[in-house]
Amino acid sequence: MSNVSFIGGGSFGTALAILLAEKGNTVSIYNRNKEVVDDININRRNDKYIRNLEISSNIVAFNNLEKAIENAEYVVLAVPSHTIRSICRSLKDKISENTIIISIAKGIEEHTDKRLSTVIKEELSNPIVILSGPSHAEEVVLKLPTTLVVTSECMECASEVQSLFMTSYFRVYTNEDLVGVEVGGAVKNIIALAAGILDGLGYGDNTKAALMTRGMKEISRIGLALGGKEETFYGLTGMGDLIVTCTSKHSRNRKAGLLIGSGMPVDEAIKEIGMVVEGVKACRAFYELKEKMKVSMPITDILYKVLFEKKEPKLGIQELMNREKKSEIF
Template identity: 55%
Template sequence: MKITFLGGGSFGTALAKAMTQNGHEVMLWERNEERVREVNEQHTNGKYLQGIRLPESLRATVDLGEALNHRDMVVLAVPSSSIREVSGKIKPYLSGDEIIVSIAKGVDPKSLKPLSQTIFEVLDKDPVILSGPSHAEEVAQGLPTTLVASSRNELAMVRVQEAFSSNSLRVYRNHDLMGVEIGGAVKNIIALAAGISDGIGYGDNAKAALMTRGMTEIIRIGEKMGAETETFYGLTGIGDLIVTCTSMHSRNRRCGILIGQGKSMDEATKEVGMVVEGIKATQAFFELAKKYNVEMPITDAVHQILFEDVTPRDAVINLMNRELKRE
């Protein structure tokens, strides 16, 4: 297949590498001209994937028209906050036959809708959401990874599953699009909380509690928004939560650690050097919890730390001293 990845970040580049090795003709579109030259001439992307050699046949371009010319599949590998803008930019270049894939994990920050709905509104096409427990660094190294493809378009979902699967990538299908998207978005909030806990110096007990009660929050808001509970016990729920809360590859956890150590949100994100989706997700689900009248105390606590000048230790004390109840 002829596949274009829009965005030269870590996960987009890692998947572009994997798809090139799968035998597909892959192009990477990137706004940064220096990064495009690096990919084409040095076959690396040092800012996002240090020490990884990219295939020589993987080509990059800053020309959107070139990137989208006669493509079978277009992968939106940009942050959730850019999905609407980028979808609008590519619309004039699409023929209508392309499969649209999104690997972003979040919701539209303006409408608070799942990204699949934003893409459909702009492009009038059902996208495939590709999600799951998958750090870019491990995908780029060819380490075994599982993903989940979800869409209202059955044929597109199957084609994505077939195109991305390999000896190191196994892709499942799941028709619960809402559940796949909610799990991928909210787990970033819990990963921020887990990182903050680590940064303060708390132990495994605290992290286990955050992850477990965090899963409760994911299920609560997911069910209210129309998701199937079973989805959250799978790869895009508990699977993604585990990997994001426990690994130093996780930019959300790393950002949380820095905040727990006393740095501001801005200082922490600057040091991480990449988009921290959990911050936008915290803003979005703080509002969605109020809209759907869902109790999400961990999300509230992270919101207090990020946007309400509450110290991490005070936020934890507030959590621990909530009204006692049954589990």
């Protein structure tokens, strides 16, 4: 059995911590919020992020980072994408160089347009594994069948992490396409946010099917331009993650979009969700990136205008529908 440290005590990180603890691993969670730490250690719950949990006794939470990562064989970065660099800097010289870093965040770094594995690599010399795919914490803790994918520059490390997480209800595949896995997991949040807006506006199945299908095209288009493989985008980290985030009641990106589509200002919608809405940050980052690379991403264009230029969502949809005619395959 292994010593696994989670940086961040949010819903998905906690769900994975429970999974690993139930397999017999020794698990620690670092969180800055003392109330979260006390809830885990005293009540064996984490009501701030996910209710009705029974947290295993072999999970211990800490406010102190150094104590949380002591003797860690694996460190799981269960934090929002925009904090990855600062967290990695805080880990520098505090963990063994053999400790495997596992990132479950989905996004790219704003303003630098760097994938998260690149950000981590710039700050730490440790092996890095990305864990991604269609998974909501609320269903993982119920042990509903779930499948994810791991990728890395070190596929031996990816295989090791695959074994670490595999259970009878949590199946993990490997994929050597590091670029594709990361891009797919990031861009789908943009489309999920747009899907929520459609729901808030009262549109139906036809509209959402169109959005998801053309959104899939945008994922593969930017992914291929960045060096990913097309088959990856039609796998778990692309199509799978797109389906679950566009349709699920658990998706915070869809929930935020639903509020925006219902008329709530963007800032208020994000505040109402109470957790980071990665689709907002991803939309800005990929809008800037596709402008530099001259990649066509019309859904991302319109969502950017809605989020940051106060464009009315219905007018945005009309703009999409009234574009010049073209082939589907483009």
